[in-house]
Amino acid sequence: MQTTVAVHFNGYIEGGASLESSRDKGVPFKFKLGQGEVIKGWDEGVATMKNGERAIFTVPPNLAYGEAGSPPLIPPNTTLVFDVEMLSWSSIRDLTGDGGILKKIMKEGEGWATPRDGDEVLVKYEARIETGMLVSKSEEGAKFHIGDGYLCPALSRAVKTMRKDEKAELAVKLSYGFIEKGNLAPDIESNIPPYSNLTIQLELVSWRSVTDVTGDKKVLKKIVKAGEGFDRPTEGSHVKVTYVGKLEDGTVFDRKGTNGEPFEFITLEEQVNEGLDRAIMTMKKGEHATVTVDAKYLHGHDISGMLPANSMLHYEVELLDFIKVIVQTA
Numbered sequence: 001m002q003t004t005v006a007v008h009f010n011g012y013i014e015g016g017a018s019l020e021s022s023r024d025k026g027v028p029f030k031f032k033l034g035q036g037e038v039i040k041g042w043d044e045g046v047a048t049m050k051n052g053e054r055a056i057f058t059v060p061p062n063l064a065y066g067e068a069g070s071p072p073l074i075p076p077n078t079t080l081v082f083d084v085e086m087l088s089w090s091s092i093r094d095l096t097g098d099g100g101i102l103k104k105i106m107k108e109g110e111g112w113a114t115p116r117d118g119d120e121v122l123v124k125y126e127a128r129i130e131t132g133m134l135v136s137k138s139e140e141g142a143k144f145h146i147g148d149g150y151l152c153p154a155l156s157r158a159v160k161t162m163r164k165d166e167k168a169e170l171a172v173k174l175s176y177g178f179i180e181k182g183n184l185a186p187d188i189e190s191n192i193p194p195y196s197n198l199t200i201q202l203e204l205v206s207w208r209s210v211t212d213v214t215g216d217k218k219v220l221k222k223i224v225k226a227g228e229g230f231d232r233p234t235e236g237s238h239v240k241v242t243y244v245g246k247l248e249d250g251t252v253f254d255r256k257g258t259n260g261e262p263f264e265f266i267t268l269e270e271q272v273n274e275g276l277d278r279a280i281m282t283m284k285k286g287e288h289a290t291v292t293v294d295a296k297y298l299h300g301h302d303i304s305g306m307l308p309a310n311s312m313l314h315y316e317v318e319l320l321d322f323i324k325v326i327v328q329t330a
Contacts, residue, residue, distance in 0.1 A: 005031065005087075005088070008085045052086060053085070105168050115162075125142065128198065154170055154176040164206060168203075169200070170202055209222070211282055232282060233267050237281075240262035242257035242318045273298045275313075279291040285319060295313075298313070
């Protein structure tokens with residue numbers, strides 16, 4: 001990762017003369033951290049600063065100009081003092097290791113977590129080719145599952161490195177920036193010159209964690225509200241839930257339980273369909289989730305006989321509480 005910083009500074013010889021000052025010039029000093037463009041004391045000290053921070057650094061000779069000094073201003077074995085203010089910094093990260101996708105953070109995100117493959121993300125973006133021509137833009141945000149592909153390969157690759165509310169600029173080479181057919185209007189596609197690289201302004205607005213419950217993408221759980229602790233129901237657990245089941249057109253076909261009178265059942269005893277049953281076993285107490293169940297996992301429950309092949313049911317589920325079975329051993 002390459003980080004460029006912009007600072008204002010005043011420099012002094014300890015107990016002596018003033019040296020260079022960016023403040024006197026009225027122009028911030030910019031350099032790349034860790035690239036040997038400045039003395040070692042600056043590389044190490046400035047790397048600890050935050051945006052807007054102002055600090056005094058006392059730099060010993062071994063981290064400055066050492067035994068040789070820097071004639072005629074800096075004598076040998078001189079300790080230097082710098083008054084440094086961090087104005088801004090930007091990091092450029094090579095996401096592919098070959099320069100194919102370079103990511104520059106324009107605004108730091110929140111927290112530490114980043115999306116994973118399969119998660120549903122909501123992004124805002126603007127993509128332009130080298131001429132500056134706008135080729136695609138999300139008017140009100142674009143929602144997609146990472147790994148399913150959206151617009152171009154770079155988008156999914158980059159968003160997995162981002163935190164909520166982070167804004168970044170991507171410099172994308174053709175091999176990672178080719179626009180997949182059908183993602184652009186025909187008149188725009190026909191006007192894009194061949195071998196065009198892309199610049200993408202990208203913002204990660206939010207995302208929801210998606211779990212492939214059965215490993216075949218036939219039962220997917222999307223967390224709406226995180227639950228408590230780390231424990232989850234196991235086979236034979238007594239669970240208390242509320243849920244609403246809907247068809248693909250939004251029609252409600254099943255509704256069970258309320259907060260006052262939850263629906264109670266024993267997991268994996270065929271009291272609900274297998275897909276919903278297994279999804280609930282991945283939930284924590286207090287968790288809200290939406291669960292999508294393929295007809296393959298209905299096995300006679302609900303309205304399986306009325307559904308065409310490859311139909312999907314959608315559940316809104318809350319796990320209110322559960323009691324795990326205690327296995328007695330001799």
